[in-house]
Structures are given as C-alpha cells and as structure tokens.
Amino acid sequence: MSKDKRALIAEDLTNISVHSDPQLTPDGSAYAYVSTKATENNDYESNIFFQSLHESDAKQWTFGEKNSNPRFSPDGKKVVFQSSRSGLPQLWLLSTEGGEAKQLTTFKNGATSPEWSKDGKHIIFSASLDQDDDVENQKEHSNEERQKEKEEKSKQPLVVNRLKYKSDAQGFHDNKRSQIVVLDVENESFTQLTTADAHHNVEDISPDGNLVLFTANLNVEADYELINDLFTINLTTKEVVKLTDGEGAYNSACFSPSGNKIASFGHEYAYMGATLNELYVFDVATSERYCLSKEWDMQLGDSMIGDTRLGQSTTGPVWSKDENKLFFIGTDFGATGLYQVTLNSELEVLYKDENHVFGFSYNEVNDSFVLGISTPTNPCNFYQLKQDSELVRLTNSNTDFLSEVSLSEPETLTITAEDGWEIQGWLLRPYGFEEGKKHPFVLEIHGGPHAMYGQTFFHEMQLLAAKGYVVLYTNPRGSHGYGQEFVDACRTDYGGKDYTDLMRAVDYVLDAYDFIDEDRLGVTGGSYGGFMTNWIVGHTNRFKAAVTQRSISNWLSFYGVSDIGFFFTKWEHGLNLLDDPTKLWEISPLKYAENVETPLLILHGEQDFRCPVEQGEQLFITLKHLRKEVEFVRFPGSNHELSRSGKPEMRIERLNHICRWFEEYL
Template sequence: MSKRSVQVDDFTSLQVLSDPQFAMNGQDFFYVSTTIKDKKNYESHIYRYNQQKQSQWTYGHHQDSHPRVSPDGTRLVFQSNRSGTNQIWLMSLLGGEAEQLTTLTHGATNPEWSKDGKTIFFSALLDNDDDVQSQRELTKEEKEKKQNEKKKQPLIVNRLKYKSDARGFHDDKSMQILAYDLQTKQITPLTCGGHHHYFQDVSPDGNTVLFTANLNENEDEELYLDLYTLHIPTRKITKINQQKGSFYQAAFSPTGKYIACFGHDFKYMGATLTDLYIFDLNNQTETCLSYQWDIQLGDAMIGDTRLGASQTGPVWNKDETALYFIATDHGATGLYKSDLNGHLEPIYHNHSHVFGFSYDSKSDAFIFGMSTPTDPGNFYYIKENGKMKQLTDANKDYLNRVTLSEPEEIQFTTSDGWPIQGWLLRPYGFKEGKKYPLVLEVHGGPHAMYGQTYFHELQLLAAKGYVVLYTNPRGSHGYGQKFVDACRGDYGGKDYRDLMEAVDYALKSYSFIDETRMGVTGGSYGGFMTNWIVSHTNRFKAAVTQRSISNWLSFYGVSDIGFFFTKWEHGYNLLENPEKLWDFSPLKYAKNVETPLLILHGEQDLRCPIEQAEQLFITLKHLKKEVEFVRFPGANHELSRSGEPQLRIERLNHICRWFEKHL
C-alpha cells in the first residue's frame, strides 16, 4: 500500500503517551495516553503495560492522569475530571470501580503516596477561610451560574501578578498542600495562607513534607521559589536553601539525609542554565553538582503534539550515590546520570527527544518516553550499560499510512565565528532537478530549542511541497550558557543575522531551493522575529506571524510577564529607556514591510496579548500594506500545542492557505 502525504488534521488521530510509572514488581508500568475526542475536547486515560501487553484501565469521555501506584503495589491513585472538576480517585489493582476521595469545590490535583501507604498528599486551590471538610463539588448548573455572576462583577486588582496565560485572571485562592488519611477518610490541610505552596516530596519516615514557595512579604514583585520542609506533627517550617534563586523538582534521598533539586540563581535572568543542587540536611550544606557542565537540565525541546506531564528528574538511585535526570544538548534530549561529585555521564543519548522516565530501584532499570522526527513517541526499557528495548508501538497504523520527511542536519559557522545547528526537511514526493519553495520556521522562547522530535506543523509544510528550514540561532538552549545568553539585549541583531545566514547556507548547499519563493513563520519570540524579518528585508515573499510581539513599549504593561521579561531580555523597563524599547519594536519599522503578512493570534492570549497583533495590523493596513488578521476566539498562548482541536486545524489551514497563495 502506497503511503500518502501528511494532512492538516492528522494530529487529531495521534495517541500521545506521557508519565510512565513503574509498578512495584519492577516490570509492569502505568502510563497516560491522550487523544482528541472531538473538535473541542481532549481525553486522557490510564493504561497498564503488563507482560508485553497494554490494557486500558480507565474509560469515558474525560481526562484521567497522574497515576501513582501505592507502596504495596495493590492500589492506584490518580486525578480525574470525570465528576466535572479534577478530583482525587483511588482504584484497586485487583479490579473494581474507582472511588472518589475528594469533592473540593475548586478541585484537587497531583496525588502522591506516603511511604507507608496510609496517606495521600495532594494539592488544591483554597481560600484562606475554606473548610475542606464541608466542601462539596459544584454541579454543572451551579458552576455556570457562578461563572455568569462573576462576569457581571468588576475585577478588583491590587497585585502585579493578577493574571497568567494558564489561569486567566487570578482570584484570592492559593495552592495548598493537603493530606488524605485512608483510614479515617479525613482531609487535613498542611499549609495555609495567601502564598502558593507547591508539593515536592514526602520524607521516607512520612513526617516531613518538602515544598517550594515564596513566603516573602514582597513576593508579588519577585520570581524566587525557596525550598522548605514542613514537619507534619509540629507544623514547623524550615527554609533549606541559603542563596536566592528558584528551586523546583525536589526529592528526598532514600534515607532522607539529602535533598536533590533543580534550580538557578537568575544570574543571566531567564537565560540562566538550570543547575543540579544537593542539600545535606545533617550538615546543612548546599552543593551545586553542575557548575562545570554547561548543559541545560530538563527538557527544553519545542514541539506541537506533546501533551501530558512527565518526570524529568532529578531522581535518586537506591543507594544515594547517584542522580538521574533528563538534559538538553545540541538538538536532542537524553537520560543522564551524575554521582555526588558531579561526574556526568549519559545513560541514553541519541538523535531523539527523551521526554520523561521512571526509575525502579529494585531492578536498576528505566522506562523512558522517546520521540523522534518520524515518531510521535513510545516507551522504552533500558538498564545502565544495557540494550534499549521498545515496549509500545503507539500510532503504528498512522505511521504505516503516511510519509514523513526525515530531517537532514545542517551545521555552519556564522560570519562572526559562531557554530549554528539546524535541520532541513525535503518536500513530499521530492524529485531531483525540480525547484521548491522554502519556509523558514523560527521557534519561540527565545530560550528553547528545535530538535529531534515529532513536529506536525513542520511535517505538514513538507507534505504541502515546501522545503522546511528550522535552526537554533543564538539565544537557543542546547549549546551552553554563553550561547543561550547571547540574544539578550540584542533582539533583531545577531540572532536575526544567524537566521539570514542559515537561509544563505541552505541556498548555497541545496540547489533545489527556489530563492524567489521563500516564506517565514514563527510564534511568540518567533512571531517577533517574523515581524522583524519582514520589516528589515524583502527577500521573503510571504510571512505568517503567530502570537507575536510588535511593540515592546506596550508589551511591558499588558503581558502577564511583561513587567519582568522586558527588563530580563532588553535590559530596560518602560520608564528606564522607552527609546531603546521602541528601537527593539518591529512596529517602528512597519513602513518598510513589503512582504504579504498574515497575522494569527488568540483572543485570550495573556502572554503576548492580542493588542500586539491589533497594533501591527492597523498600522500596516493604514499604510496600505498587504496584511490579513485572523483572531481565534477563546484561544490563549498555547493554541498551537494544546488549544481547541478545531482551532488548531483552522490555524494550520490558514498558514497553508497563505503560503499557497503567495509562494
């Protein structure tokens, strides 16, 4: 059977795997599979891998996630919105229906077991005076009535951090840590107050909870996250870290002697590489294991189909001599190990995207999730120094039906001596001797990374007959601290030149590219750069700017991150140097735009608010430039990755339409 080309809505048929969790026998594991239910909704279910077979454990048109197996291996706790709001549910692994444990008005999330299996810790948004014992979940009708009443009331704002792209406008509720006693079936709040408390781990003896929070009086003006322990019997809270910074993904060692976590000190603001820290609780010492590594810890890969959270580390080995984690390096992510002296070595690192893992201390084995440019993702089994074994075969039918383009890596040196990595996809049905149009894709961030992962939009453009070029210009992760910091204070400078020289390199190296038919697109920072490109060169014949930034003067005050991000990336706040911010703004150069420009933006985007698109559109339209503006109702900054499926389809259709018209 001949394979067809990729189609716009193919992403709706994908099964996206995440969050592998070993069962107690060290062989079976649970995981989450997310699919698209219909034009408006996603659904996710929990599966079990047992003796080389996969079986579905939860059903229905809802979202089940965060499965965690009890220490004795007999029960599974998870979160689900099957009742209408995310709550905590429990099921026996011997069979039977799931039991709902919580009925909190605003839901409950992220359950974790105590080491003795008697308590389940979880998180919930609470008001200061909430009585968790008497709370009940609202009915659908009650929710709708409350939402309608809220829409009629004015919003009183007295904080800098009063909105976020993920939550929308904030209220007075804060994230708290609670404990559910399985014997008494009572819920006990462990934290309270107006500050968010983020659960990290519980000590081996069950007496201490580890969490992160900013408990400072000026928390509203800071982005620090400190590390704390809470002694449950006495409620005593102790701060662990000594230096200022942001600490997260923290975990007790098996004996409780140490804490390991990721974090950084904001030395390079948002471009600071993540470090790996060890805290010795007995000696009250703090050690940075990664100070010589020059590698980004965690997963900085950009894609448009990855759904669901997964563990990226750090995770302790069984005898407290090493830590396991994912790290980002040169267009790929891998699974790594470090001893307590900072000796770094890979367990698995190849041309791929390792997006999550689970470690079993009994067998010293790993289950890890991995994606490649031609595979949306599967789970694999590996032991240290052992052979890798594929366990799942998700999306087999889809991959047997379509032709995917395998990326060709490019590497070149810029005119000022910087090495740049990128990739090129040849179009579907490629024939030697024929000329093809090119589309340059620019990633967001800017401190993120293109690389060896499945990316539906890139494959779609190749399927539509375009050569697709995507690179990691300076400012991207994966190439060390100096590289990721290099675009700060220089937006539209050498980062722009890197992209233009990448196009020059591709034209010189691949004779099948038609330099008279080139397009460019990108989102967020990539949208800013698209705006910058079309206002500084006419070499592109079409452009699509997505969720973009056009005016840094207004971005400062309207974005949920503008009040600090502007200073981080440009060195100035609005009142400190408005002239410099205007110089960085593509809107200043709108009169130079000759490239037909399509503007795509979500109505509810609070990260790069839609007024950025409105200013650009009105200005270009007033200047009688060729421009079109598409607004996506209800969509936030995550439209391309996790937005409403029908709107994601519409977005891709508009991109293809614009390039087809002009290229």
C-alpha cells in the same frame, strides 16, 4: 519520504495519541502511563494505561474525560489518580486488580498532583482554597452550580491590587491559593498543612513520613519577585523550615531513599531567564547545599519544543537506590537524553540518540528505566532501558497513523554564523520531492527565545513538508542546548546577531541545495519567533510571504499588557519602560512597518495574556493603514498555547490558514 503513503494533513492532529508520565510499579514488573488524544467534541481525552514489561499490549484502565497523574501505592495494590469525570479534577482510587474507581475528594475547586507517603497511609495533594475554607467540609458543586457561579462572577467588576493579577495559563487570578492537604487514607480525613497567602507546590514526602517538601514564595515582596524557595513542613508540628535563601527558583525536588538528603533543580538568575539549571543536593539536618553541576555547561531538564507534547512527565532528578547517584534528562545539541551523576559530580550518559527523551521512570528493584521517546517521524513510544544499556521497545503506538502517512526525515545541518559561531539546524525535504525540480521554502523560528528545536515529532513542520515546501528550522543564538554563553547571547541584542544567524542559515541552504527556489521563500514563527518574523519583514524583502503568530510588535506596550512584561522586558533587554522608551521603540518591529513589502498574515489568540492580541492588532492596523498586503486572524477562546494545547478545531484552523497563505503567495 515515501510516495507510497499519503501526504500529512492538518486534521491528522486528531489521529495522534500522545503518551506521557510513565510510572513503574514498586516491584518494577509493570508501568502505567497517560495517553491523550483529541475527541470529536473539540476537546481532549486522557486515559491511563497499564502494561506489564513482559507483555506486548497495554490495558486501558480508564475511559473518557481527563484522567492523569497515576501514582502507585507503596505496596503496588492501588493507584491514586486525578480525574475530571465528576466535573472538576478530583482524586480517585483504583485497585490494580480491577473494579470501579472510588472518589476520594470532593473539593469545591478540585484536587490535583497526588503523592503517596512511603508507608501508604497518607496521600498528599494540592487544592485551591480560600483563606477560610474548611478541608473537612468540602463539597463539589454540580455543573449547574458552577455555571451559575460563573455567571454571577461575570457581572462583577474585577478589582486589581496585585502586580501579578493574571497569567496566560489561568486568565485573571482570584484570591484562592494552592495549599497542601494530607488525606488519611484509612480514616478518610483531611488535614490542611499550609495556610500562607501564597501558592504551595508539593514536591515530595520524606521516607519516614514526617516531612513534606514543597516550593513557594513566602516573602513579603512576593508580588514583585520570581522567587521559588524550597521548604519542609512537619506533618505533626507544622513547623516550616526554609532550605534556600530567597535568591532563586527551585523545582523538581525529592528526598533521597534515607531521607537525609534532598536533590533539586534550580538557579539564582545569574543570567535572568537565560540561566541554565543547576543540580543541587541539600543536607536535611543542616540545610547546607552543594552544586553537582557547577563544572557542566548543559541545560538540565527538557527544553525541547514541539506541538504534540501533551501531558507532564518526570525529567528528574531521581535518586538511585544506593543514594550515590542521581538520574535526570539533559538538553544538549538538539536532542535530550538520560544522564547519571555521582555525588562526586562524575557525569555519565545512560542513553542519548538523535531523538527526544521526554520523560522517564526509575525502579530501584532492578535498576531499570522506562523511557518516553519521540523522534521526528514518530510521536511517542515507551522503551525499557535495562542495566546492560539494552533498549527494548514496549509500545507500538500510532501504528494506523504512521502506516498511512508519509513523513520527512530531517537532515542535520551545521551553519557558520557571521562571527564564526556554529548554528545547528534541520532541513525537511517536501512530499513528492523530485531531483532537478525547484521547490518553495519556509523558514520556521521557535519561541522562547530560550528553548530548543530538535529531534522530536513536530506536526506543523511535517505538514509544511507535506504541502510541498522545503522546511528549515534552526537554533540561533539564544537557544538552549549549546551552553550558557550561547543561550545568553541574544539578550540585549534582539534583532542583532540572532537575526543574522537566521539569514546566514537561509544563505547556507540556498548555496548547498539547488532544489530550493530562491524566489519563493516564506518565513513563520510564534512568540519570540513571531517577533523575529515581524523584524525580518521590516528589514529585508527577500521573503515573498510571512506568517507571524502570537507575536510581539511593540515593546513599549508589551511591558504593561503582558503577564510577564514587567520583568521580561528587563530580563531580555536590560531595561524597563521608563528606563529608556526610545531604545525599546528602536527594537520594536512596529517602528519599521513602512519598510514591509512582504505579504503578512497575523495569527493571534483572543485570550493570549503572554503576547496579548493588541500586539497583533497594532501591527495589522498600522500595515493596513499604510495599504500593505496584510490579514489578521483572531482565534476566539485561545491563549498563547493555541498551537500546542488549544482546542483541536482552532489548532486545525490555524494550520490551514498558514498553508493557505503560503500557497497563495509562494
């Protein structure tokens, strides 16, 4: 960490551009991507950039608002994309040779996720529709009309008759459903493909243009299930064929180049929410499937946690041009990489290093890839991965930010748990680090719990290091990246060996590094990490300050108030509320409030439906009533994603409160 540069500050969140969704052109000579950045009006702006693989600079194609999901036409002459420039997300068409974009949709509730047919004649997309909506006569409301509709809705009571009536991402649900619509590009006409009372997600369209692949739960008991089946629907006859058996969850599905096969991630909940993804291949003619990954012990897809990863990117599976291989991102030992597998399950690493591959695009013309990569000291860049495994950097992003700010390189640790299991972790040295000087310390605990810290840029970690703290972050049992047994090991044992893993990690660094002041230890975490922070302060007084974020304090009430409580409680603890409320109380941090001597700051979003604000409120009132040292900060208009995609001003406020609390008590 260089002293020649300034220390990072919370406000630097607004100085970072975050890239996502690389999309190679059909001829493989160039690619488009999305870049997102916070704006002065306390929001985010996403724009589409285009770069030739033979040029060093990218050209900005869109300006202002939120533009995303660029998809090239098969001939490479046009790109369809999603933009909110008219007020709602709608589809727009742009010539790759330049000129003004043309608006394609004016749907009342917007249009999203466009995909081209292979002949370029149709665009398939998703639209939120009521049962009686006519897709040929959709009219986008003005901002004034939308505001009036919102005000009228706010005057009406909410009638609830579904179990899944709310979600953290959407708030309270309405009766609209995500349906699949086809746009005839030449005739500018629309056809609604799906009509069932369910959300339908477009996955792909067959090479011959006859079949659309989608996921949905069309079961009668859908309100009580977390099933996501694979289906095809014929564009002409609208015949729906179910490819899976209603026992699992499937996603990221795609047709092979011939259209004879389909590849998909998925699993059948063998370990509930801790189940590793599998890679399946389906025969389109017979609907038979086989699993390519049954002998592996690795999470497929990207399970890395960060706080600056805005925007979606492809993580696979993607077919090779000869249809003999599939490409995908895998999560393994604190990093993610690009992998290849043959149809005989022969696995090969195409690229993996001590970093975070967050997305990729494959081009069959020259068998090359564009990779999106983040490192602990660089938020993002794109690289070309050539056939000979040469990695060529394409972008030089965030140069002004990186030239000014000093960042800490993590030291990778291997900690032996009480029972001999190996726990991976990382340590950041503080800004202005001096040998022989004692520095305060903060332990960070991730959420999930089935997620993974690792080799990616994490603004919050770097900020704490910039403020003078030694920062430790680890992947205790329950984390992804270390196989099925490891990720499943915390279920029915919250506060057990996951807790001792964390305490052993703290013991390890105190023994290994003489520059940590053992009398100035802090701890923080969010979601499951918030639960664990609450658990820690109720079971040990070794920490002198703690910050719990979007936390769980009471499993009894969590069951009924969280958007996932009615199934998550069973998944993670093996029982529901009425099965054994005494046991749920035993593992609730609230029970141990009398033991808390650590000054505790509670941070919570008012609109958090995942871990509702009442969880923080119960803990605050109890501790305050007991005259403990506690403070409660409630963030207006913020949901569970506050730290990652919340309003920039609220994110900065949150970080400053964390730093304030640790500065006061450490």
